[in-house]
Amino acid sequence: MIELGARSGHRRSSLIRLVARRPARAALAALLLAAGAGLAAPPPSAADVGAPPNHRETAAAALAPWTGGINLYRDGVFTTQASWLYCTAADIQIIRNMIEGTEDHSSTAQTAYFDWMRTKNRYDLPLSAGIDPAGWTAGMRHFVDDRYRLVSSDSFGYSLQLAVTRMRLTGRPVALAVAHGNHGWILHGFTATADPALTSDFEVLTISVTGPLWGLQSKNGYDMAPNTTLTIDELRTFFTRWHYDPLPMVWDGTFVSIQPLTDDELAAATPTPTPTPAPAPAAPPTPTPRATPRPSPAATAAPTPPPTVQATASPASPTTPTATASPNAPIATASSTPDPRLGAVGPGVTPPGASESSSAVDASAARTTDPGLLAVAVLGFLAVLGSLAVTARRRLSP
Numbered sequence: 001m002i003e004l005g006a007r008s009g010h011r012r013s014s015l016i017r018l019v020a021r022r023p024a025r026a027a028l029a030a031l032l033l034a035a036g037a038g039l040a041a042p043p044p045s046a047a048d049v050g051a052p053p054n055h056r057e058t059a060a061a062a063l064a065p066w067t068g069g070i071n072l073y074r075d076g077v078f079t080t081q082a083s084w085l086y087c088t089a090a091d092i093q094i095i096r097n098m099i100e101g102t103e104d105h106s107s108t109a110q111t112a113y114f115d116w117m118r119t120k121n122r123y124d125l126p127l128s129a130g131i132d133p134a135g136w137t138a139g140m141r142h143f144v145d146d147r148y149r150l151v152s153s154d155s156f157g158y159s160l161q162l163a164v165t166r167m168r169l170t171g172r173p174v175a176l177a178v179a180h181g182n183h184g185w186i187l188h189g190f191t192a193t194a195d196p197a198l199t200s201d202f203e204v205l206t207i208s209v210t211g212p213l214w215g216l217q218s219k220n221g222y223d224m225a226p227n228t229t230l231t232i233d234e235l236r237t238f239f240t241r242w243h244y245d246p247l248p249m250v251w252d253g254t255f256v257s258i259q260p261l262t263d264d265e266l267a268a269a270t271p272t273p274t275p276t277p278a279p280a281p282a283a284p285p286t287p288t289p290r291a292t293p294r295p296s297p298a299a300t301a302a303p304t305p306p307p308t309v310q311a312t313a314s315p316a317s318p319t320t321p322t323a324t325a326s327p328n329a330p331i332a333t334a335s336s337t338p339d340p341r342l343g344a345v346g347p348g349v350t351p352p353g354a355s356e357s358s359s360a361v362d363a364s365a366a367r368t369t370d371p372g373l374l375a376v377a378v379l380g381f382l383a384v385l386g387s388l389a390v391t392a393r394r395r396l397s398p
Contacts, residue, residue, distance in 0.1 A: 063197055071189030071208050072098050072173050078226040080215035082107035087184045088131045089113035090212035092143050094186055095173055113139055123247060133256050140175060140258050147261045152254040159255045163187060164204055165196040170260040177256040181242040183222060185211045207235055
């Protein structure tokens with residue numbers, strides 16, 4: 001959107017007559033969805049445009065009285081674009097001034113609008129190409145009012161009729177892509193033969209526009225002084241079909257504008273969320289009864305039965321009888337009380353520091369206390385003595 005050459009020269013009829021034949025239907029919603037997606041949509045018939053009479057009367061009651069037309073322009077709202085590239089950014093600044101009653105003319109604000117919209121472009125355009133319709137629409141919705149939508153239509157008359165109707169019902173201006181999309185204007189006023197808030201059977205007589213190039217350039221109509229009034233025939237020479245030579249775009253061959261939705265349209269375009277039923281409260285869990293654990297009595301080690309000791313004397317000679325302990329002889333058992341010399345060490349285990357000889361002596365002493373063993377020992381001793389006596393007698397014999 002930079003310096004522009006000569007405008008289109010073809011001209012058509014100077015008046016648009018829109019006649020309704022039956023009540024309006026919901027065709028606008030389909031057009032808005034297609035336009036919002038950046039797609040061209042064929043215009044419905046004139047009878048499909050606008051709201052039913054009862055809706056129109058309700059909306060008109062809240063508006064200023066109809067005096068043949070409206071104009072949202074006022075002194076102090078205009079600002080010249082700060083750069084050849086900033087036409088869309090300056091348009092946003094002017095529209096904000098119109099709606100909010102401000103008088104902002106700062107170039108820093110325009111730079112901020114421009115840089116932000118560049119990030120929302122649908123196409124990857126060089127800096128010299130500025131902003132495409134998707135980026136411009138995003139800026140209008142973000143910086144001005146979220147009710148704005150992109151309209152891409154094959155019909156000049158339908159685009160204009162829809163624009164002035166919405167302007168009347170919302171009190172907000174419309175952005176127009178002019179010069180085949182090379183520049184942006186603001187449509188902020190019109191006159192008509194009837195109030196668009198009450199009927200769709202009206203003729204648009206004139207429109208009022210403002211272009212932000214005024215003060216930077218005024219050449220071939222780009223741009224005329226702010227708040228210029230044009231006939232419909234004159235508007236046709238500026239509001240032309242979109243075309244961008246370097247790159248085919250989805251808006252090619254259509255009339256591109258950014259228009260505010262009415263309250264009814266906004267409600268129809270916004271889906272009503274379906275409430276999610278609250279889950280039924282869950283029953284509190286029933287505790288599972290569990291047996292109370294009882295401490296188990298400590299296991300008591302069963303006493304180990306004492307071993308049976310059988311002592312067998314080795315025969316001293318073939319003639320020496322073998323002494324065998326009687327089965328009825330008492331069995332020697334280990335005392336359950338540990339030997340105090342063993343300290344904490346149990347029976348049968350040599351304590352640290354004890355010698356093997358002392359253990360052997362203790363064992364021998366324990367064995368000699370057994371009566372059976374004593375009898376065996378006595379018999380053995382007597383046998384030895386008998387043997388010694390026989391030997392001595394043989395020696396003494398002559």
